[in-house]
Each structure stands twice: as structure tokens, then as C-alpha cells.
Amino acid sequence: MFSPYKFEIESLNAWFGSKHVLKNINMKIKEKAVTAVIGPSGCGKTTFIRCLNRMHEIVPGAKVSGRVLFNGMDIYNEDVDPVQIRRKMGMVFQKPNPFPMMSIYDNAAAGLKLNGIRDKEKLDSVVERSLKLAILWDEVKDDLNKSGASLSGGQQQRLCIARALAVEPEVMLMDEPCSALDPIATAKIETLIRMLAEDYTVVIVTHNMQQAARVSDFTAFLYLGELIEFGSTKEIFENPRSELTEKYITGEFG
Amino acid sequence: MKSSRKPPVFIHNLNVKVHKIFKKPLTGDYAFKLLAATFASIIFLILGLMIYELIKGSQLSLQRFGIEFLIGTKWDPAISQVFGVLPLILGTLVTSAIALLIGVPISLCIGLALSEYAPKRFGFAISFLVELLAAVPSVIYGLWGIFTLIPFLRNNVYAYLQGILGFIPLFSGPIYGGGVLTGGIILAIMIIPTVSAVSRDVFSAVPNTQREAMISLGATKWETAKNVISYARSGVIGAIILGLGRAVGETMAITMVIGNKFQLLPSSLFDAWYTMSAIIANEFTEATYGLYVSALIEVGLVLFFVALIINVLARLVVWRSLKLVRGIARE
Ligand SMILES: Nc1ncnc2c1ncn2[C@@H]1O[C@H](COP(=O)(O)OP(=O)(O)OP(=O)(O)O)[C@@H](O)[C@H]1O
Ligand SMILES: [Mg+2]
Numbered sequence: 049m050f051s052p053y054k055f056e057i058e059s060l061n062a063w064f065g066s067k068h069v070l071k072n073i074n075m076k077i078k079e080k081a082v083t084a085v086i087g088p089s090g091c092g093k094t095t096f097i098r099c100l101n102r103m104h105e106i107v108p109g110a111k112v113s114g115r116v117l118f119n120g121m122d123i124y125n126e127d128v129d130p131v132q133i134r135r136k137m138g139m140v141f142q143k144p145n146p147f148p149m150m151s152i153y154d155n156a157a158a159g160l161k162l163n164g165i166r167d168k169e170k171l172d173s174v175v176e177r178s179l180k181l182a183i184l185w186d187e188v189k190d191d192l193n194k195s196g197a198s199l200s201g202g203q204q205q206r207l208c209i210a211r212a213l214a215v216e217p218e219v220m221l222m223d224e225p226c227s228a229l230d231p232i233a234t235a236k237i238e239t240l241i242r243m244l245a246e247d248y249t250v251v252i253v254t255h256n257m258q259q260a261a262r263v264s265d266f267t268a269f270l271y272l273g274e275l276i277e278f279g280s281t282k283e284i285f286e287n288p289r290s291e292l293t294e295k296y297i298t299g300e301f302g
Numbered sequence: 303m304k305s306s307r308k309p310p311v312f313i314h315n316l317n318v319k320v321h322k323i324f325k326k327p328l329t330g331d332y333a334f335k336l337l338a339a340t341f342a343s344i345i346f347l348i349l350g351l352m353i354y355e356l357i358k359g360s361q362l363s364l365q366r367f368g369i370e371f372l373i374g375t376k377w378d379p380a381i382s383q384v385f386g387v388l389p390l391i392l393g394t395l396v397t398s399a400i401a402l403l404i405g406v407p408i409s410l411c412i413g414l415a416l417s418e419y420a421p422k423r424f425g426f427a428i429s430f431l432v433e434l435l436a437a438v439p440s441v442i443y444g445l446w447g448i449f450t451l452i453p454f455l456r457n458n459v460y461a462y463l464q465g466i467l468g469f470i471p472l473f474s475g476p477i478y479g480g481g482v483l484t485g486g487i488i489l490a491i492m493i494i495p496t497v498s499a500v501s502r503d504v505f506s507a508v509p510n511t512q513r514e515a516m517i518s519l520g521a522t523k524w525e526t527a528k529n530v531i532s533y534a535r536s537g538v539i540g541a542i543i544l545g546l547g548r549a550v551g552e553t554m555a556i557t558m559v560i561g562n563k564f565q566l567l568p569s570s571l572f573d574a575w576y577t578m579s580a581i582i583a584n585e586f587t588e589a590t591y592g593l594y595v596s597a598l599i600e601v602g603l604v605l606f607f608v609a610l611i612i613n614v615l616a617r618l619v620v621w622r623s624l625k626l627v628r629g630i631a632r633e
Contacts, residue, residue: 101518103514103517103518106514106517108421108422131520131521131522132520134517134518134519134520135519135520137518138518139518141511141514141515141518143511145509145511145512145514145515146515147512147515147529147533148533149532149533149535158516158519159519159520162519162520162521162525163520208515211515211519212518212519215519215520
């Protein structure tokens with residue numbers, strides 16, 4: 049069955065304990081495009097993106113209802129193994145979290161090793177490819193044995209991106225990947241995101257309206273756990289349908 | 303990173319000191335520093351006094367036997383009045399090693415189960431019980447060893463073990479119940495509370511972002527847990543050292559179950575043996591003449607240094623692994 053959508057989200061609800069943080073979200077995420085999720089702090093952006101690779105449920109007391117179709121198949125179906133789902137998606141977190149006890153090389157190769165790949169040549173080539181893709185290779189190629197924690201914040205985040213890319217995921221989920229970075233590092237990562245969109249489906253959470261406008265093809269605006277508006281980025285920024293969206297984008301609140 | 307143009311550090315420090323002594327009024331901050339420094343140096347004083355007393359007490363034996371004391375294998379207070387502690391050192395080290403071999407894996411599993419797997423409230427309850435166990439006096443462990451553990455091991459475990467592994471000399475020979483292996487086992491039981499409580503703490507201190515990084519890569523629960531261990535490894539080594547320290551110095555419980563037989567090497571794991579702390583506890587009241595008392599005090603001195611060396615070595619390992627992580631981290 050062919051569908052231009054990577055994700056089809058149908059009446060998705062999420063809770064922390066009794067706290068209802070995502071309310072009846074319906075949304076379709078296009079393949080090989082960048083979809084940005086924006087909204088004020090605490091509106092549920094992180095929760096939303098974590099529902100897409102079943103990371104939400106690892107928090108004690110967290111609950112999800114609804115359907116998330118990934119390539120047409122519901123990932124919340126009973127017989128779906130969340131570990132297998134997560135292997136198909138790369139995730140980048142708000143704060144860079146490389147493995148400090150591993151070398152840069154091992155960080156980049158971590159996902160492959162989890163998949164049981166031990167072949168040195170294969171590892172070498174994948175590590176090089178993903179570090180290049182993450183625009184980090186030139187900066188670290190001579191220090192591959194140094195700890196992942198020896199890098200600057202921006203480099204660490206790119207290492208995390210490389211780590212996620214190494215397993216050739218179909219989807220990249222990025223939760224405010226630039227929030228801890230300076231403008232130069234941010235610009236590098238934004239370039240990278242645009243490049244990734246050629247082959248991958250990217251969902252990016254961001255606080256930064258300009259960033260959403262720059263990198264995304266589609267934008268979703270969340271407010272208090274509800275999806276207020278979703279459409280092409282151009283539309284949302286130039287011609288928002290909802291008054292709330294307009295207020296948020298023009299910086300009247302948030 | 304320091305700029306290279308500053309004057310050398312020691313000159314700077316000297317300036318600060320001089321300044322402090324002559325110009326600085328006695329502020330609360332300074333008074334507190336002084337107080338803290340005084341108490342800190344008391345530790346060295348106590349340590350020094352302890353070594354001094356031990357050396358003083360063992361003068362007779364030190365002069366009489368010299369290095370022979372360390373490598374001697376005879377302990378004969380009754381007739382020839384010759385004392386050598388090599389068998390005791392071995393007994394202490396071997397029983398402690400057995401304790402670690404058995405106790406550490408179990409403790410790490412408990413620590414992981416509590417920090418990674420157990421639901422929070424359940425984890426709290428178990429942690430509390432585990433820590434309670436660490437507070438049980440060792441003579442209680444000894445009694446329990448005599449009345450429960452020894453019969454149990456003799457009747458249910460050892461014969462069976464011998465049946466399978468009897469062809470190895472270590473597992474052959476008569477089974478009394480007490481002995482080297484039993485000593486190691488009771489020490490293992492005694493270090494488990496400490497080691498598991500500390501390792502639970504170091505595992506819990508691993509940031510959640512590390513776990514999430516693993517899980518998002520598609521790691522299973524166990525793969526994530528392995529990563530947690532690796533992240534916390536210097537803390538784990540610290541936990542093991544604490545356990546080892548307890549095992550090496552442990553006296554009452556091991557005395558009660560090891561069989562207290564002075565011999566260079568036991569014939570098997572089921573045979574009786576002796577440890578340094580056990581011989582001090584057992585014979586001090588029977589020591590009827592100066593050299594005998596002095597020899598026992600020297601055993602204490604040796605025990606002190608063995609414990610010291612183990613601690614220093616272990617600390618070096620921790621320090622090295624920390625430095626490895628940080629050193630690569632910030633050059
Ligand atoms: N572990 C948790 N336990 C309980 N409540 C939580 C937890 N994490 C988040 N929440 C709550 O869920 C709601 C949504 O949180 P979420 O992290 O998804 O917001 P966000 O949009 O990502 O915010 P930010 O922009 O600040 O990152 C918030 O009100 C928050 O208080
Ligand atoms: Mg967030």
C-alpha cells in the first residue's frame with residue numbers, strides 16, 4: 049500500500065499519570081520532508097515527538113491512546129515490539145547526550161553494534177559516512193579515539209546526530225536540537241537538516257520561529273496539548289487561519 | 303586552562319600565605335578554615351599514632367624475626383616459639399577473593415535491579431532492607447553461619463558440588479561444613495549489603511539522558527543496563543573496594559566458620575584455614591608471654607598494611623579510570 053505519508057496520527061492522546069498533555073491529535077506527516085512542531089513551553093511538543101517512537105511510555109505512569117500509523121502500520125498495535133520501531137527512527141535530544149565513556153568512533157558506531165554488526169570495515173565506512181553527513185568528520189577525523197565528551201556542545205550534538213544517522217533510520221526525530229548551541233553551530237545543523245530531508249523524513253521540535261520558517265516544509269502549532277493548526281510552513285507563517293497561531297508567531301505570547 | 307604568563311603557582315600560593323599570616327584579620331571564614339585544617343590533620347595524627355603503637359607493640363617480634371615473620375610458615379607459640387604469618391596473609395586474601403567472586407556479581411545484579419528494573423516504591427522498600435542488613439553485627443552473622451549456613455551447605459550444597467567437580471583437587475577431600483569456602487561465602491553475604499547499596503546509588507546517579515540515548519537507538523532493557531554499568535564503572539569499582547575493605551578486616555563471623563587451622567595451604571576449599579584477624583581475636587587472651595603478644599600485634603600491623611595497600615591500589619584503579627574518562631574528555 050503506497051502512501052505519501054510517513055506517519056498518520058489518529059486521535060492521539062497522552063498522559064503523565066492523570067495529567068492529560070496531548071489531546072486528540074490528528075496529523076499526517078509527509079515523507080522526505082521536514083515537519084516542524086512549534087508552540088509555547090509546556091504545550092506538549094516533546095511529548096508529541098516521543099509518542100512517535102514509543103519513547104513516551106518509558107516514563108513511569110505515562111500513558112498513550114490512539115493510533116500512530118508508521119508506513120501504514122500502527123506502532124501501538126499489541127504485537128509490535130517498541131525496540132524494533134525505535135531502530136527505524138533516529139532521535140536527537142534537546143541536550144546533547146553522547147556516551148562519555150565511549151570514543152567518538154564508538155559513539156557513532158553504537159547503534160550498529162546494537163544491531164550486531166562487528167565487521168570492522170563495515171563499521172569504519174559507516175562511521176565515516178555518518179560523521180560526514182553530520183558535518184563533523186573534518187573536525188574529528190584525527191581524534192576518533194577521544195571521548196565523546198571531549199567535544200564542544202555543538203560538536204557533541206552533531207555527534208549525536210551522526211550516531212542516530214548511522215543505523216540509516218527512515219525518520220529523524222529532533223527535539224530542539226539547537227537549543228544549547230551558538231548561531232554558527234545552529235546554522236550548520238540547519239544546513240544538515242535541509243540535506244537530510246532529501247532522503248529522510250524529519251520531524252523537528254523548535255522554540256525558534258525563524259528556525260521553523262527556515263528549515264521546515266510543514267509546521268504544526270501546538271497549544272496546551274491541542275493541535276491548533278497544521279499546514280505548509282508558508283501558509284502558517286504568511287497566512288495563519290487561527291488567531292492563536294498568528295499571535296504566537298508574531299510573538300505576542302509564548 | 304591556565305595562561306602561561308602568570309607567575310608559578312607556588313610563588314602565588316606563598317604570597318597568599320604570607321598575606322594571610324601578617325595582614326589578614328581573623329575573619330569567620332579564616333577561622334573556619336583553620337578549624338577545618340586542624341580536624342583534618344587530627345586524622346593524620348591518629349593514623350600516625352596507630353602505626354606508632356603497632357610498631358612499638360611489635361618491637362620484640364620485629365627484632366626477633368625481621369622479614370622472616372612475613373615469609374615464615376610456622377606458628378608455634380607452645381614449643382619453639384616461632385611465628386610466621388604467610389599462611390594468615392594468604393588465608394585473608396583468598397577468603398576475601400572468594401567473597402568478591404561470589405558477592406560482587408550478586409551485588410551488581412541487586413543494584414541494577416533496584417535502580418533499573420524495580421518499580422520505585424518497591425525499590426525503596428528493598429533498598430531499606432538491604433541497608434538494614436549492613437547494620438547487623440558480625441557476630442550475628444557468625445552465629446547464623448554456625449547454626450544455619452554450615453549445616454545447609456554441608457547437607458545440600460557441598461556434597462553435590464563435590465559430586466560434579468570432585469575430580470578437581472580444589473573440590474576433593476573431606477567435608478566438614480566449615481572451612482575456606484564457607485568463610486568466603488559468609489564474607490560474600492556480609493559484603494553484599496554494602497556493595498549493592500553503593501552500586502544502586504551509583505547506577506541511580508547515571509543521568510536518564512544516557513538511558514534514553516540507548517533506548518532511542520533501539521537498545522533492549524539489558525543493553526541499556528549494560529551501558530549504565532559502563533557509565534558508572536568507576537563508582538562500581540569504588541563499591542567493590544568498600545566491600546573488599548570489609549572482607550579483609552572482618553573478624554568475628556569468619557573466625558566462627560573458617561575452622562581456624564594454621565596451615566600454609568588448605569587441602570581443598572572444604573578444608574579449614576585461618577586469617578589474620580581471626581588469629582588475633584582467638585589467641586590474644588591466651589598469649590602468655592611477651593614475644594607471643596608482640597607477634598600478635600605484628601599480625602595487626604601486617605593486616606593494617608595489607609588493608610592499606612589494597613585501598614591504595616584500588617583507589618589508583620578508580621583514579622586511573624576516572625582520569626581516562628576525564629583526561630580524554632578535556633585535554
Ligand atoms: N516526566 C514528566 N512527568 C510529569 N509531567 C510531565 C513530565 N514531562 C513533562 N510533563 C508535563 O507535560 C506537559 C508537556 O510537556 P512537554 O515536555 O511535552 O512540553 P514541551 O512543549 O516540550 O515544553 P518545552 O518547550 O519547555 O520543552 C508539561 O505541562 C509538563 O509539565
Ligand atoms: Mg520539550
